[in-house]
Amino acid sequence: MNKSISGFSKLSKSQKIDWIVNTYFSNTNNAKQVIKQYWNSDEKLQQLHDEFIENTITNYYLPLGVAPNFLINNTLYTIPMAIEESSVVAAASKAAKFWMDRGGFKTEVISTTKIGQVHFLFQGDFKVLHAFFETIKDKFLTDAKSITQNMEKRGGGILDIELRNKTEDLQNYYQLHVKFETLDAMGANFINSCLEQFAKTLKAEALNYEAFTEKEKHIEVVMSILSNYVPDCVVRAEVSCKVDDLTEKNINGKAFAEKFVQAVKIAEIEPYRAVTHNKGIMNGIDAVVLATGNDFRAIEAGVHAYAAKNGSYSSLSHAKIEDDVFTFWMEIPLALGTVGGLTGLHPLVKLALEMLNNPSAKELMQIVAVAGLAQNFAALRSLTTTGIQQGHMKMHLMNILNQFEATDAEKATLTKHFEKHTVSHSAVVSAIENLRSNA
Numbered sequence: 458m459n460k461s462i463s464g465f466s467k468l469s470k471s472q473k474i475d476w477i478v479n480t481y482f483s484n485t486n487n488a489k490q491v492i493k494q495y496w497n498s499d500e501k502l503q504q505l506h507d508e509f510i511e512n513t514i515t516n517y518y519l520p521l522g523v524a525p526n527f528l529i530n531n532t533l534y535t536i537p538m539a540i541e542e543s544s545v546v547a548a549a550s551k552a553a554k555f556w557m558d559r560g561g562f563k564t565e566v567i568s569t570t571k572i573g574q575v576h577f578l579f580q581g582d583f584k585v586l587h588a589f590f591e592t593i594k595d596k597f598l599t600d601a602k603s604i605t606q607n608m609e610k611r612g613g614g615i616l617d618i619e620l621r622n623k624t625e626d627l628q629n630y631y632q633l634h635v636k637f638e639t640l641d642a643m644g645a646n647f648i649n650s651c652l653e654q655f656a657k658t659l660k661a662e663a664l665n666y667e668a669f670t671e672k673e674k675h676i677e678v679v680m681s682i683l684s685n686y687v688p689d690c691v692v693r694a695e696v697s698c699k700v701d702d703l704t705e706k707n708i709n710g711k712a713f714a715e716k717f718v719q720a721v722k723i724a725e726i727e728p729y730r731a732v733t734h735n736k737g738i739m740n741g742i743d744a745v746v747l748a749t750g751n752d753f754r755a756i757e758a759g760v761h762a763y764a765a766k767n768g769s770y771s772s773l774s775h776a777k778i779e780d781d782v783f784t785f786w787m788e789i790p791l792a793l794g795t796v797g798g799l800t801g802l803h804p805l806v807k808l809a810l811e812m813l814n815n816p817s818a819k820e821l822m823q824i825v826a827v828a829g830l831a832q833n834f835a836a837l838r839s840l841t842t843t844g845i846q847q848g849h850m851k852m853h854l855m856n857i858l859n860q861f862e863a864t865d866a867e868k869a870t871l872t873k874h875f876e877k878h879t880v881s882h883s884a885v886v887s888a889i890e891n892l893r894s895n896a
């Protein structure tokens with residue numbers, strides 16, 4: 458069977474599905490049925506989803522859960538989370554409740570600047586290039602006026618354009634390094650449009666610049682694109698309480714706090730641990746980022762680069778005990794938007810944002826950071842006390858039961874059984890077998 462095809466994107470949706478099922482599946486009816494069972498019966502809604510991307514054949518569901526009781530700067534939130542991992546929402550909810558009883562989360566947006574760059578090659582003298590740049594600096598802004606005027610009216614826009622000489626690292630390589638304030642928009646389209654206009658201005662003005670030699674006049678723009686590294690778009694989230702207030706039934710507050718701080722210190726100096734530690738933070742962050750229609754790949758890339766900003770990959774969060782007060786905090790770059798993109802389009806995204814009281818981008822940065830810190834707290838709390846598997850497997854129990862197509866009655870019996878027994882894959886399998894053989 459020929460598995461290559463040309464003009465695929467031009468086929469109708471049903472032609473695409475036919476080609477896929479005939480090319481890749483032996484049971485074509487079953488494949489078609491699986492694809493179609495995820496279609497929405499509301500045709501308009503389905504069309505909306507079809508048109509988000511090219512070559513849509515169906516929808517891919519993720520659960521949208523909610524974690525209530527998040528007290529952030531004295532306001533209560535229920536946080537929407539789109540994620541498939543069984544224990545994440547449960548852990549977030551538990552951490553939220555824990556800190557709600559201890560003063561809640563405190564957050565602060567530290568900065569909101571975003572960066573974009575025009576990467577170009579120039580064959581000549583940097584001093585001459587710099588003089589040229591100074592003469593056309595204002596022209597960049599005037600030429601981009603039609604793109605920037607609305608953003609400027611709202612208080613945002615281009616903050617600064619800098620010429621950077623990168624020739625020590627790469628021959629003939631220079632940049633326009635541009636700072637932006639994009640307010641409630643994530644700003645990717647705005648930034649990229651500005652950059653592409655700067656590139657045009659740069660090339661056109663160079664051709665007319667008399668002090669340039671013929672060679673210097675021909676600036677080669679390699680690309681113009683925003684950076685997902687946003688070390689100046691940073692939010693801080695923190696929890697803090699007396700060490701004694703961490704005491705619970707089987708847990709001594711002081712001993713717990715000390716072990717917790719130790720666990721964070723390990724993640725600060727050991728990259729193998731730091732990556733997993735930060736992955737736990739991203740469990741919370743990605744879930745809210747996704748639920749609110751933001752670009753989780755951009756967030757992931759930016760956050761991990763930030764975690765390595767001092768030359769070695771390290772923990773994003775930190776903890777200390779001072780004067781018997783435990784403090785756990787994190788500073789994290791989050792370039793988020795609450796207008797534009799999917800935010801006004803995807804009905805579930807609109808719902809998620811409304812649940813959060815239609816936050817500004819700054820407010821969303823704080824909420825998302827808190828979800829990350831809460832998740833990290835929950836993970837470290839389990840890891841340093843009971844171990845992660847107890848809670849994890851409890852939540853995973855339903856997945857195993859579903860794998861064995863357990864009925865509702867079987868699920869009820871076995872869930873009760875595993876309240877008192879340790880969940881492992883083999884323990885669940887034998888419990889199901891036992892139950893079924895005794896039925």
Ligand code: MEV
Pocket residue numbers: 542733734735736737738740836837840845
């Ligand atoms: C699992 O998704 C996340 C954890 O591994 C995070 C951590 O180890 O801190 C539990």
